[in-house]
Amino acid sequence: MRERTVLELSSLPTFGSGPRSPTWWGTLAFIALEGTGFVLAAATYLYLAYIAPGWPLSAAPPNHWPGTIVTILLVASLVPNHILSGYAKKCEMRPVRIGMLVMTAFGLAPLIVRGFEFPALNIYWDTNAYGSMLWVLLGLHTLHLLTDVGDTIVLAVLMFTHHGNSGRRFADVEDNIFYWYFVVLTWLPLYFLIYWLPRF
Amino acid sequence: MTKAAGRIAGAVLLAFILSGCSGVQSALDPKGPAAGELARLIWFFTVLCTIIWVLVMGVVAGILLRRRQRRLHDPLRVDQDEERTISRVVISAVGATALVLVGLTLLSFFANRTLAGIGEDAVLTIRLTGHQWWWEVRYENAEPNRILTTANEIHIPAGEAVRLLLESDDVIHSFWVPSLHGKLDLVPGMVNTLTLRADRPGIYRGQCAEFCGAQHAHMATLVVAQPRAEFDAWYDEQLKSAVEPSSEEQRTGRDTFLNGPCVMCHRIQGTPAGAITGPDLTHVASRQTIAAGTLRFSRGNLAAWIADPQGIKPGSKMPVMDLDGDQLNAIVAYLESLK
Amino acid sequence: MSSADLAPKPEGILDTELDAESLRRRLAETWKTRSGLVGFLSSVDHKVIARRYLITALIFLCLGGLSAVAMRVQLSGPERGLIGPDLYNQLFTMHGVTMMFLFAVPIMQAVGLYLVPLMVGTRNIAFPRLSAFSYWVYLSGGVFVWVSFFLNMGPDIGWFAYVPLSGPEFAPGKRADVWAQMITYTEVSSLAVAVATIVTVLKQRAPGMSLDRIPLFVWAILVTSFVIVFAMPSVMIASSFLILDRLVGTHIFNPAEGGDALIFQHLFWFFGHPEVYIIFLPATGMVSAIVPTFARRPIFGYLALVLSLIAVGILSFGLWVHHMFATGLPKLGASFFTASSMLIAIPNGIQIFCWLATLWSGGPLRLKTPLLFVFGFFFIFVAGGLTGVMLASVPLDLQVHDTYFVVAHFHYVLIGGAVFPLLGATYYWFPKLTGRMMSERLGRWHFWLAFIGFNAAFFPMHIVGLWGMPRRVYTYPVELGWGGINLFITAGALLFFLSFVLFVINLARSARSGEAAGENPWDAGTLEWAVSSPPPNYNFARIPVVAHSEPLWAERGSMPVAAGLRVDAREVLISTVAEAKPDLREKSARPSIWPFFSALSVGGTFLGSIFTPWAVVWGALPIAVSLIGWFWPKGAPEDEE
Numbered sequence A: 001m002r003e004r005t006v007l008e009l010s011s012l013p014t015f016g017s018g019p020r021s022p023t024w025w026g027t028l029a030f031i032a033l034e035g036t037g038f039v040l041a042a043a044t045y046l047y048l049a050y051i052a053p054g055w056p057l058s059a060a061p062p063n064h065w066p067g068t069i070v071t072i073l074l075v076a077s078l079v080p081n082h083i084l085s086g087y088a089k090k091c092e093m094r095p096v097r098i099g100m101l102v103m104t105a106f107g108l109a110p111l112i113v114r115g116f117e118f119p120a121l122n123i124y125w126d127t128n129a130y131g132s133m134l135w136v137l138l139g140l141h142t143l144h145l146l147t148d149v150g151d152t153i154v155l156a157v158l159m160f161t162h163h164g165n166s167g168r169r170f171a172d173v174e175d176n177i178f179y180w181y182f183v184v185l186t187w188l189p190l191y192f193l194i195y196w197l198p199r200f
Numbered sequence B: 001m002t003k004a005a006g007r008i009a010g011a012v013l014l015a016f017i018l019s020g021c022s023g024v025q026s027a028l029d030p031k032g033p034a035a036g037e038l039a040r041l042i043w044f045f046t047v048l049c050t051i052i053w054v055l056v057m058g059v060v061a062g063i064l065l066r067r068r069q070r071r072l073h074d075p076l077r078v079d080q081d082e083e084r085t086i087s088r089v090v091i092s093a094v095g096a097t098a099l100v101l102v103g104l105t106l107l108s109f110f111a112n113r114t115l116a117g118i119g120e121d122a123v124l125t126i127r128l129t130g131h132q133w134w135w136e137v138r139y140e141n142a143e144p145n146r147i148l149t150t151a152n153e154i155h156i157p158a159g160e161a162v163r164l165l166l167e168s169d170d171v172i173h174s175f176w177v178p179s180l181h182g183k184l185d186l187v188p189g190m191v192n193t194l195t196l197r198a199d200r201p202g203i204y205r206g207q208c209a210e211f212c213g214a215q216h217a218h219m220a221t222l223v224v225a226q227p228r229a230e231f232d233a234w235y236d237e238q239l240k241s242a243v244e245p246s247s248e249e250q251r252t253g254r255d256t257f258l259n260g261p262c263v264m265c266h267r268i269q270g271t272p273a274g275a276i277t278g279p280d281l282t283h284v285a286s287r288q289t290i291a292a293g294t295l296r297f298s299r300g301n302l303a304a305w306i307a308d309p310q311g312i313k314p315g316s317k318m319p320v321m322d323l324d325g326d327q328l329n330a331i332v333a334y335l336e337s338l339k
Numbered sequence C: 001m002s003s004a005d006l007a008p009k010p011e012g013i014l015d016t017e018l019d020a021e022s023l024r025r026r027l028a029e030t031w032k033t034r035s036g037l038v039g040f041l042s043s044v045d046h047k048v049i050a051r052r053y054l055i056t057a058l059i060f061l062c063l064g065g066l067s068a069v070a071m072r073v074q075l076s077g078p079e080r081g082l083i084g085p086d087l088y089n090q091l092f093t094m095h096g097v098t099m100m101f102l103f104a105v106p107i108m109q110a111v112g113l114y115l116v117p118l119m120v121g122t123r124n125i126a127f128p129r130l131s132a133f134s135y136w137v138y139l140s141g142g143v144f145v146w147v148s149f150f151l152n153m154g155p156d157i158g159w160f161a162y163v164p165l166s167g168p169e170f171a172p173g174k175r176a177d178v179w180a181q182m183i184t185y186t187e188v189s190s191l192a193v194a195v196a197t198i199v200t201v202l203k204q205r206a207p208g209m210s211l212d213r214i215p216l217f218v219w220a221i222l223v224t225s226f227v228i229v230f231a232m233p234s235v236m237i238a239s240s241f242l243i244l245d246r247l248v249g250t251h252i253f254n255p256a257e258g259g260d261a262l263i264f265q266h267l268f269w270f271f272g273h274p275e276v277y278i279i280f281l282p283a284t285g286m287v288s289a290i291v292p293t294f295a296r297r298p299i300f301g302y303l304a305l306v307l308s309l310i311a312v313g314i315l316s317f318g319l320w321v322h323h324m325f326a327t328g329l330p331k332l333g334a335s336f337f338t339a340s341s342m343l344i345a346i347p348n349g350i351q352i353f354c355w356l357a358t359l360w361s362g363g364p365l366r367l368k369t370p371l372l373f374v375f376g377f378f379f380i381f382v383a384g385g386l387t388g389v390m391l392a393s394v395p396l397d398l399q400v401h402d403t404y405f406v407v408a409h410f411h412y413v414l415i416g417g418a419v420f421p422l423l424g425a426t427y428y429w430f431p432k433l434t435g436r437m438m439s440e441r442l443g444r445w446h447f448w449l450a451f452i453g454f455n456a457a458f459f460p461m462h463i464v465g466l467w468g469m470p471r472r473v474y475t476y477p478v479e480l481g482w483g484g485i486n487l488f489i490t491a492g493a494l495l496f497f498l499s500f501v502l503f504v505i506n507l508a509r510s511a512r513s514g515e516a517a518g519e520n521p522w523d524a525g526t527l528e529w530a531v532s533s534p535p536p537n538y539n540f541a542r543i544p545v546v547a548h549s550e551p552l553w554a555e556r557g558s559m560p561v562a563a564g565l566r567v568d569a570r571e572v573l574i575s576t577v578a579e580a581k582p583d584l585r586e587k588s589a590r591p592s593i594w595p596f597f598s599a600l601s602v603g604g605t606f607l608g609s610i611f612t613p614w615a616v617v618w619g620a621l622p623i624a625v626s627l628i629g630w631f632w633p634k635g636a637p638e639d640e641e
């Protein structure tokens, strides 16, 4: 078929951030499906707690301190995360580099404390279903933490190379920030389920 | 050509339908109030759905019939008047669909209520435990010495409601005797309750309906409904210990049984055999089938089963044992006497 | 530096500078899939990947179908000893999982992968490397489960693998693990394609293709992809829990230690019910594409159809308990699911009525093979949907649950509702894929053989189910009188099998020597017919501008297009979500072998985890390396900006 040009695109920008960028939507879709996974795992936990005559099943409630420290760290990390987001939008290289280092640190710190959370649960995964679910929920979140921190480190390194100087990279930083919000937000209900529900 | 083929197929099918209505395990051949209610429900749904289907196919036929009368024109030109008429038809069809669905939902809800109302006055409680791949049947009784344990064959008094408590010892099974009631699962960690009532004396076959492993296909059961007096007599008979062997061969059989591997799994009341991983054999000869409906009870089948359970029911939890011909014959003679 | 410094620099060569001939040449060079093994493994062209998907899924259909034929031969008479319980149980499980996870879902997604970018007027799928990755994961999952089967490790627990039968205690050996990991593979790949599809539809539509101009097929695929995103995690959770129970000794499904067996069923069916619509909705999209073309009018009730699709997508999450009526749930709760299952018949009815209305009021019907299959679809699917309505009634279901009545229902809806439209779609879009028409004469034979064979095979199953024949039995006793009807069923199944042989012959012959098709052999209205058959690797030399839901019908003379994209780098147009206004010129990823390596390392990790949980730890390194390789910029223009 013959063609007639009715629209000129050459002046369009070559990258965009937030909902303008496809990557943002992709991240959102992954957040949706992973979030669904979290919700279903949590629902399983609640279902088992509901049908059990007592919860926790014959075990002492976990020691909540390591978990509380992780929570504080994660919530605190939202501040630099937010600040970094502002710089990434403006594509300012130096603050973004510093911010990525800070976020790497804020990712690694909870991971280290996480190492103390598992023993603090006071139960093993193969003792009973309550123990299993605690380990599953904590493990699921740890997996997300791990992958996101890995992602942050790679991106931080990238920002220090010549590849960093590209609009696309700044959009990547923003997606990383976006995903970190998700990692932190999913933790809050899990923190409640793991450490406080067994106390009621 | 295709029309004729269709007609032949139709005739064949019709013959099948008619011949099958009296099956011993048919949902369309109800022998109790619950199954009767369900059969009515099935017929009602079937007729209604057939009518709906025919109506829709009528429209399809209409489309095919009038397809040649129409003229070619620009595909984007639609006749607004015709469009409005069609809209009205479609909207009414959707409305009718909604009405039918509301009706069917209510119908199904009330049928459920009717079912729940059948036999709240149960006279008898039977605990039915599913095992891979046989049924343990235990008649509850306030007096411990009148508790009765048997297997695979469930006797009930005809015309009276019986409560079944369904449990499982291993995986999920499902208890289903189509001519008496719909199915209900036996789930480990749960107790489900089902009320059965047979209108008339008779033998009704049922079969495990939830896939439960290798021999799911051979996990049948018989429900034997008897007149009250007959049932009571049967019950008393079953409560008795096993009969003493009356011949030399039977005595040898009993000794072989008791000294062999059989005692590890079976119980024969009145003898030292008291294991419960396999079916209770105290009155095994009074049953009509062997191994959960796999074989008809007969001397030959009994021998075949004991000689080679894995050949008859591959995967069954009863192993092949090392018995010579004499031992086998003796055991069979003994078991055959356990009426 | 500030954002101003990163503002678009019109470097590179724009298509505005080129004449038609050199434009095409440059684009073909830029979008080329390299030859050779590395090129083969690196391709990110959605059409190439989709073609691989289609062929692989057809092979799995053949394997699933052959296992069905084996089952039917064993069941053709009472107490047949051809196949023992051990093999039979593997066969029906392999049949179920192959048909559902390796054939039906992937093939629907593959048709979407092929057509959606063409239909929305873009040059490639969003996240092309993710799609390449998902194909390799899918392939390895399918090969893995079938190799296991041939090594006598095939799962034998049914396609829904209920615990405790699939748990550590009652399923020793690796068979149940094979099931669980096959789930993980296929779900990872479905999810990846779903995400890519969603973003393509939301962000890469041609300018002017606002929400009310999206072709219905694309709508169907979009809704399906959303359903995938929210449903598949559920089965992944279920299968992961199962693996944990089996491998590291958790007790999630163990009632003796505070776990519960029914929660597995809830998790499975919360996925499993939407799953059947994941298969069915794309098929409705195919019907919605075929019907207007052959009725020669725009679809009747576009808005109603879109809303019905969305309604079915949403409602499908509220029905899962209707698979569990016999587990002894509280009666009132169960009745709620009767109502919701009845409710879903309304949007399904609306779809049927709208299609019929379209066919009723169009131009002269062209009764070609694609349309024949659509008529077959009406005949069969409506019957299957109505038996679905019967099953939705709690008390009625208690009689027919787990019998051949249910087997009949779901083959009616799966084959009538999904495979028939798929076959029609094959005849319809085959010219686009290959540039050649399929034989109409063989097509008619194929249709009638399939139609008669299908009904002969599956209609009697309703009856034998009511007569009390449970499903998943490897044999049945003589006395029950089911022998004759089962023989009839088997004969029908063989006829149906023959129809597929005819189909394959038609495919092979037409691909080699079919009549040349041209761009738009059916005179259809949607954008995929605007490009040559088969389409060039860049799809559109210039991005079309859309002003109508049937652009090719509206623009008979010439096609309005947009210009200004680069030709020396893979550039696609990103538009706004609702109105599809041009917004960005983004780069689309170049071919890369890293998705292949990522799939290998992910697959290897899944495989290893069957044998030891430590595989997850060891596998982390190759996965991390291949992912970094995947995302690390290589300096091509596509990696920057």
Ligand code: HEA
Pocket: B052, B056, B096, B097, B098, B100, B101, C276, C277, C279, C280, C322, C323, C341, C342, C344, C345, C348, C349, C350, C352, C381, C382, C383, C384, C385, C386, C387, C388, C389, C391, C392, C393, C397, C400, C401, C402, C406, C409, C410, C413, C414, C417, C418
């Ligand atoms: C493509 C797949 C597909 C589709 C579309 C459907 C559609 C439907 N299904 Fe089906 N179903 C399956 C695939 C599918 N199903 C599978 C695979 C299983 C078994 C899984 C297993 O156990 O292995 C199953 C099992 C299944 C069960 C469980 C049975 C059991 O195990 O006991 C139930 C129960 O409610 C059910 C109901 C329905 C309903 C109400 C619909 C409705 O969506 C149908 C709606 C459509 C219509 C009703 C026809 C069109 C409407 C009209 C023409 C309007 C007029 C109609 C009226 C007035 C009623 N299905």
Ligand code: HEA
Pocket: C058, C061, C062, C063, C064, C065, C066, C068, C069, C071, C072, C092, C093, C095, C096, C097, C099, C100, C104, C157, C158, C159, C160, C407, C411, C414, C415, C419, C457, C470, C471, C472, C473, C474, C493, C496, C497, C500, C501, C504
């Ligand atoms: C889309 C899904 C789908 C499809 C298409 C089919 C197709 C068929 N099914 Fe399937 N079936 C299921 C999904 C499907 N099934 C599911 C989910 C189950 C439940 C499993 C479970 O209980 O866990 C099931 C169960 C099931 C059973 C019940 C088993 C049991 O409970 O014991 C039976 C029995 O007859 C059966 C038969 C058939 C037959 C004869 C076909 C035929 O239509 C097959 C036709 C196809 C072919 C024959 C292959 C085509 C051949 C080619 C493409 C190549 C030919 C080329 C050359 C020869 C060169 N199926």
Ligand code: CUA
Pocket: B130, B133, B172, B173, B174, B208, B209, B210, B211, B212, B213, B215, B216, B217, B219
């Ligand atoms: Cu027990 Cu099937």
Ligand SMILES: [Cu+2]
Pocket: C272, C273, C276, C319, C320, C322, C323
């Ligand atoms: Cu369903």
